[in-house]
Amino acid sequence: MTRHVIVGAGQAGLQVVEALRRDGYDDELVLVGAETWLPYQRPPLSKKFLQGETTAERLLFRPQDFYVKQRVDTRLGVAASALDTAAHRLTLSDGSTVDYDGLVLTTGARVRRLTMPGADDERVCYLRGLDDAARLKARLESAERVVILGAGFIGLEVAAVARKAGRQVTVVEAQSRVLQRVVAPTVSSFFEALHRGHGVELRLDARLARLEPTPEALAVVLDDGSVLAADLLLVGIGVEPEVAVAEAAGIHCAGGIVVDEFARTSAPDVLAAGDCTCHRNLRYPAPHRIESVQNAVDQGKVAAATLLGKLDGYAAVPWFWSDQYDVKLHMVGLSGGHDSLITRGVPEAGAFSVFYRAGERVIAVDSINRPAEHMAARKLIAAGGRCDPDRLADTAVDLKTILDS
Amino acid sequence: MPKVTFIDLDGASHECDVANGLSVMEGAIAGGVPGILAICGGSCACSTCHAYVDDAWASVVGGPNEIEDATLDLANDRQAHSRLTCQITMKPEFDGLVIRVAKND
Numbered sequence: 305m306t307r308h309v310i311v312g313a314g315q316a317g318l319q320v321v322e323a324l325r326r327d328g329y330d331d332e333l334v335l336v337g338a339e340t341w342l343p344y345q346r347p348p349l350s351k352k353f354l355q356g357e358t359t360a361e362r363l364l365f366r367p368q369d370f371y372v373k374q375r376v377d378t379r380l381g382v383a384a385s386a387l388d389t390a391a392h393r394l395t396l397s398d399g400s401t402v403d404y405d406g407l408v409l410t411t412g413a414r415v416r417r418l419t420m421p422g423a424d425d426e427r428v429c430y431l432r433g434l435d436d437a438a439r440l441k442a443r444l445e446s447a448e449r450v451v452i453l454g455a456g457f458i459g460l461e462v463a464a465v466a467r468k469a470g471r472q473v474t475v476v477e478a479q480s481r482v483l484q485r486v487v488a489p490t491v492s493s494f495f496e497a498l499h500r501g502h503g504v505e506l507r508l509d510a511r512l513a514r515l516e517p518t519p520e521a522l523a524v525v526l527d528d529g530s531v532l533a534a535d536l537l538l539v540g541i542g543v544e545p546e547v548a549v550a551e552a553a554g555i556h557c558a559g560g561i562v563v564d565e566f567a568r569t570s571a572p573d574v575l576a577a578g579d580c581t582c583h584r585n586l587r588y589p590a591p592h593r594i595e596s597v598q599n600a601v602d603q604g605k606v607a608a609a610t611l612l613g614k615l616d617g618y619a620a621v622p623w624f625w626s627d628q629y630d631v632k633l634h635m636v637g638l639s640g641g642h643d644s645l646i647t648r649g650v651p652e653a654g655a656f657s658v659f660y661r662a663g664e665r666v667i668a669v670d671s672i673n674r675p676a677e678h679m680a681a682r683k684l685i686a687a688g689g690r691c692d693p694d695r696l697a698d699t700a701v702d703l704k705t706i707l708d709s
Numbered sequence: 710m711p712k713v714t715f716i717d718l719d720g721a722s723h724e725c726d727v728a729n730g731l732s733v734m735e736g737a738i739a740g741g742v743p744g745i746l747a748i749c750g751g752s753c754a755c756s757t758c759h760a761y762v763d764d765a766w767a768s769v770v771g772g773p774n775e776i777e778d779a780t781l782d783l784a785n786d787r788q789a790h791s792r793l794t795c796q797i798t799m800k801p802e803f804d805g806l807v808i809r810v811a812k813n814d
Binding site for chain 1: 738746747748749750752754814
């Protein structure tokens with residue numbers, strides 16, 4: 305009897321379980337998770353869940369009886385502590401060991417934390433998992449003054465929720481525009497105007513210098529000397545891939561657990577998928593790390609296929625979304641290395657798309673309140689991205705016809 | 710408790726309790742209906758909870774809004790009464806709804 309073990313009970317881990325059972329794998333399956341929750345959706349944690357519109361139970365991807373019916377041995381609230389890749393043996397934090405034929409690391413990522421004095425004040429919050437979200441939600445209920453460190457997706461989504469709840473919100477961002485890592489200036493400007501229009505105070509080019517906790521407020525002191533009084537400080541400054549066990553086991557890690565297009569690591573019979581990986585995608589020249597639902601799902605499928613002996617190289621087109629106030633941002637492709645931009649529509653009208661091109665090819669598209677354009681863009685990029693740039697900018701042309709150009 | 714009957718790809722019927730306020734997709738997942746995958750967890754960002762509303766129910770349930778309509782373009786074999794079940798919120802008028810699971814693989 306074969307036994308495959310999946311380490312990390314998140315979106316990628318669940319996808320491996322689902323794909324294995326769906327493709328006819330009938331032998332033993334063990335799913336290890338450090339959290340006490342069965343696999344659940346993370347995106348709603350910074351949106352619906354924080355707003356009280358859904359419950360933890362409704363965030364679970366599958367109910368408990370799914371794991372029973374699918375004969376998945378779930379070990380929750382237990383972390384992997386050591387991996388012996390030669391002996392094919394995993395040691396867990398409760399001291400037990402599990403021998404495997406195939407192992408998939410879907411350990412995800414952990415938030416970057418502040419380490420300065422005052423960082424352990426109870427008003428400092430993070431947002432990665434359900435427990436964080438429950439804690440943040442409870443704090444938010446009685447917090448009048450909310451300071452958010454980091455204008456990435458987590459920071460901006462929480463800012464929107466807090467502002468809609470009537471809180472005083474200040475976002476502090478070290479870069480000179482929001483979402484600088486991932487979007488063009490036009491898109492940054494749109495979101496800056498959106499948040500300011502809702503009454504969020506945005507402090508760009510601003511860094512946290514120190515924290516001074518007092519009973520009345522957590523004083524957030526910035527590098528320009530200004531002080532923000534906070535009842536809650538949400539730190540959203542990114543994540544680090546969870547690679548400790550892999551690294552200690554001698555598996556090659558560089559900005560994540562390094563995997564090829566078949567999700568294989570440098571150790572035999574050990575694969576990895578999702579947020580924890582620095583992976584090869586056949587569409588791109590260099591391996592990279594992507595934090596998204598799409599990547600977790602599509603890489604999870606690749607890992608399952610590899611375990612079943614079907615080598616199916618990862619070539620999915622990356623896509624992503626973010627919801628802030630009434631705005632839905634959809635992103636497809638990767639914009640790194642673009643050399644021109646084409647804007648379709650008028651940002652001030654509240655709905656538009658930005659096409660990132662490298663030479664003749666569209667390599668990425670950001671769509672704001674234009675879901676149909678996003679879906680057409682997914683097909684365009686999957687097909688190689690070549691099209692007539694005049695048709696992209698011309699809103700009289702239905703983007704669905706763009707592949708014909 | 711309101712009920713929804715899902716007809717899966719093999720033609721088998723699954724009658725599920727779906728409380729008012731939950732999405733039809735959530736009812737399918739809780740009820741273990743095969744073929745409703747709901748990969749994005751109901752965020753209207755994939756198309757794997759796609760199903761066909763039975764003809765008799767189409768006018769009661771209605772059609773998709775703009776975002777769902779766009780997302781349905783990604784679905785396999787979109788038909789006249791296609792819906793993403795994560796976007797149908799259960800209400801008393803939908804009690805007895807019959808819906809056929811699409812090929813979501």
